[in-house]
Amino acid sequence: MSSLLLSTPAECVSPYRQALLALGEERPDVVVLGADLGNSTEIDGFRDRFPERCFNFGAAEQNMVGAAAGLAQEGLIPFVHSFGVFVTRRPYEQVAVQVAMERANVKLMGTLPGLSSRLGPTHQAIDDLALMRTLPGFTVIDPADATEIQQLLPAVAAHPGPVYVRMMRREVVRLFDPAVYRFRIGAAVVLAPPAALTFLVTGAMLRPTLAAAELLRAEGVAVGLLHLPTVKPLDEEAVLQAAASSQVLVSVENALTTGGLGSAVAELLAERRPTPLLRLGLRDRFACAGSPDFLFARYGLDPASLATAARLFLQRWSR
């Protein structure tokens, strides 16, 4: 596999807490907004070090988003925190009007994306990629590991305009070697050159997809892998190059298959280079509650299920 990856994945504890604190040290214009989830969204380190730059709005996300737009108008860079559902689905109209329409320099940080919340469908941000991707001018980022989390924060702060980031917390896997990997907004990363079957993957699905690729290779299937930490803007050239060199593409995301990465790829391919595409993720349903591993297995997003689905899709198009 790619030399960008560590030979053995490592565990990293709360990379976001550290990265946000470091960003606060570096940039006095960064302010942090929270909604009664300080520890849960890992803003407590920043809050304790910079209390004057940290505002708790209580469990009132619509007001928090509006206030963020006001702070941004005055040249500050608000990083707005809650669980993914509560910075997207709940205050959606406020985000659309006061942030997206105004191209406000507001950064929405949604903790526990997709099936990673144990609290069930009220807390599982499965439609957030779709909701945020459809807002004009929004940048949407779904990092895969601790290295990306650490590297994306300065990039997001320096990037003008609204950004939505899906944020993992607590024990986060480190897949990329920080010594050689470089995150760039909008850039896809080729982890295995395009092959008969090429995976297009974002966010927490990278790890199980890497494992699925190994399973398929062991069976003799030629597998490529393109990692897309930025869902919008999509790295179109990278996707088109992958399409040009692959028989089939398989997108994998920790989200609904409607509106997120798979949809973005499908839209591009339909207009530029029709290619068989299997979209893996949650298919038009709400999930139940449970541990992430249980849920990923239940909904076909564990390595074995991903490999099986991908293999069958390739076989269907190889006949």
Add this chain to the structure above:
Amino acid sequence: MARHAEVAELAELAVRHRRTLVDVAYRTGGAYLAQALSGIDLMTAVLHGYVRSRPAEPTWPDRDRFLLSPGHYALPLYVILSHLGYFPESLLDTFKEDGSPLELAAHRGSVPGVEVSGGSLGQVLSVGVGLALAARLQGRGHRIFVFLSDGEHDEGQIWEAAASAAHYGLGNLTAVIDKNGFQVDGPTSEVMDMEPLAQKYQAFRWMVEEVPGNDMVAVCSALDRLVAAGAARSSPTVLVGATVRGHGVSFMEGKREYHYARLDRQRADQARHELTADWDAL
């Protein structure tokens, strides 16, 4: 804060603006006129009397911010901004024409002086909270005025914002409410009764004054008290102006109609006549 226009002068300006509102509504085929006429005294008092601004330098960092929450009050805002010199008054004739920057609802960036995109009700007090927090964090002394309507207080976000403004002790934030007692579907008392509005703000730990909102003397003396006390006590302040829909034009006063008014020649002439009489009486 000292007023830079005297009360009598402000009352005169409000009548002048009423005439302009009627003229523009007639010439351009229609406008949200009833609430423009109820709120024009409050808006005139704040924008001509209290907001420190430099129309030639609309982004002057130390300007007071005036945020219009119900974007449907765009026309009175445009009338005042053009009178202050933010843009030529001749532009008013293009109001809501296709391609004109003077859209039916006021949006930030359309013309200088419009600070926020209102229109989707209940959102802008939150933006005011953010501006007030930013001013305090940056150590700047300007004030944030937010113009609200009574009808939009149905929106829960307003109360989220009210709680946070009190929690953070935003003495640099003043809300002004045009309480004309009407919303789109009819009287607020029938559609969704949010009274007692002033007491609700009091319960949210704001400093509140409620006065007849078409009485310039009452409005200005209340604003004087609120602005001084808010700064001294680190408390957000709100002026509840009890107003009359269509104020100054007899056939519109307190009527359900004219939410969006299209005036025929005869009605327009009658309105102008009454407002001229008001002018002469000053």
